[in-house]
Amino acid sequence: MSRETPLIAWPSHDGSRVPFDVFTRADVFAREQEAIFRGPVWNYVALEAELPQPGDFKTSFVGDTPIVVSRAEDGSLHAFVNRCAHRGATVQRQPSGNTRQHRCVYHQWCYNARGELTGVPYRRNVGGMGGYAVDFDVKDHGLTKLRVTSHKGVIFATFHPGTPDLEAYLDEPLLAAIDRLFSRPVRVLGHMRQRVRGNWKLYAENTRDPYHAALLHGFHATFGTYRTNQKRTGGSDRARAHTTGSTYGDDWRTAHQSGDVGQDKVVENYSLADPSLMEGRPDFNDGVTVQITSIFPCLVVQQIMNTLATRHIRPKAADDFELYWTYFGYVDDDEQMTAARLKQANLVGPAGLISMEDSEAIELIQRAIVRDGQENAFLEFGGLNADLDKDRQGEASVRAFWRYYARMMELSSTGVDA
Numbered sequence: 001m002s003r004e005t006p007l008i009a010w011p012s013h014d015g016s017r018v019p020f021d022v023f024t025r026a027d028v029f030a031r032e033q034e035a036i037f038r039g040p041v042w043n044y045v046a047l048e049a050e051l052p053q054p055g056d057f058k059t060s061f062v063g064d065t066p067i068v069v070s071r072a073e074d075g076s077l078h079a080f081v082n083r084c085a086h087r088g089a090t091v092q093r094q095p096s097g098n099t100r101q102h103r104c105v106y107h108q109w110c111y112n113a114r115g116e117l118t119g120v121p122y123r124r125n126v127g128g129m130g131g132y133a134v135d136f137d138v139k140d141h142g143l144t145k146l147r148v149t150s151h152k153g154v155i156f157a158t159f160h161p162g163t164p165d166l167e168a169y170l171d172e173p174l175l176a177a178i179d180r181l182f183s184r185p186v187r188v189l190g191h192m193r194q195r196v197r198g199n200w201k202l203y204a205e206n207t208r209d210p211y212h213a214a215l216l217h218g219f220h221a222t223f224g225t226y227r228t229n230q231k232r233t234g235g236s237d238r239a240r241a242h243t244t245g246s247t248y249g250d251d252w253r254t255a256h257q258s259g260d261v262g263q264d265k266v267v268e269n270y271s272l273a274d275p276s277l278m279e280g281r282p283d284f285n286d287g288v289t290v291q292i293t294s295i296f297p298c299l300v301v302q303q304i305m306n307t308l309a310t311r312h313i314r315p316k317a318a319d320d321f322e323l324y325w326t327y328f329g330y331v332d333d334d335e336q337m338t339a340a341r342l343k344q345a346n347l348v349g350p351a352g353l354i355s356m357e358d359s360e361a362i363e364l365i366q367r368a369i370v371r372d373g374q375e376n377a378f379l380e381f382g383g384l385n386a387d388l389d390k391d392r393q394g395e396a397s398v399r400a401f402w403r404y405y406a407r408m409m410e411l412s413s414t415g416v417d418a
Helices: 026-037 174-181 200-206 210-216 218-223 254-257 337-347 356-369 396-408
Strands: 017-019 041-046 056-062 065-073 079-080 097-100 117-119 143-153 154-158 186-196 231-236 239-245 288-295 300-304 307-317 320-330 375-380
Touching: 026 307, 026 396, 041 056, 041 065, 041 307, 056 154, 056 307, 065 154, 079 154, 174 288, 174 300, 186 337, 186 356, 200 320, 200 356, 200 396, 210 218, 210 356, 307 337, 320 337
Parallel strands: none
Antiparallel strands: 017 375, 041 154, 056 065, 056 097, 065 079, 079 143, 143 154, 186 320, 231 239, 239 288, 288 300, 300 307, 307 320
16 A cells, blocks of 8 residues: 555544544545445445346446446356447447447457457458467457346445355345345336546445435425334344335335324425325335335345335446436336336436435535545544444434445545555
């Protein structure tokens, strides 16, 4: 690690103080790409339902590295860096599709669904000019490959050879949360994407933070989809991931009729122009209306009523990330349920009735901290000794995120070369 880069002062081991420098500095962002995204972690990249047939592909990202996820002719899954081995141009420029070959437009180098080089124009010369040496071997010039695994149709990839198996990497109850939402075959209903002018970790914090849910989101409080006085479910693997949910009781469709709201941010005398937004029927027998599962570093899996989605955080710079939403339903959904899911998709996304406040809050932070990197965020809600598996309203999970982040980045309370 370079001794030429200034130190970051990490003020506490418990995650209760986070220096604003980690949200604003380009050198910190660059370190994250190596220590985290190319480190021993599993990165979410796609759903198998997006790649049902041999030859199907989807472009995605691991950190800020563009990749292609593909299904080969034998049905196997592959992932490789979307950068030509010749001169570094982007190879696959379409977001998704089906093809037998991925061809670079610059010099027409051609790769198969495994990322292997299969064709090079003018390899043996043209009229005695050009060409490559006789020992040139296409096997030596394939695209950089990642390890790939899938759990319940959720695809993860890693650059690091030492990353443990996914089932060992993710403990209960995170696997249980994935198993719950992907308990039946799924089909993709659509995608949304948005650019947020803030640091990617602010969104990772946000999805682990139940404190804000009924305070920032007026829709949650007013229509009962999430309230502070609801019963909570969830848990954590104490480091990499967190899941939390809320239950309403017998019928979440009548949640908006409740008058006992505690400290929630209710908009009085407010109603929906289209009440059918709240229609639908429960997908599960557990009464959970909202479940948000956050998996380090950049995956969120959500159920909000009948809207099901993955959210992929795609870092672009220290102050810029893309949020990519993949909405899905179940293969055995009837037309009524599919219609309910599509309508409720308006709850989340760039202009979601609930989620639009999150990106605004993140940008408010980013703009306010830009000149004071040595100052710290204060994370003590719920108490420093709160049980991580029982704290459903505090910041215990956010502090756990920062403790794990600091270990991955090799930060210490006395500072570190960044």
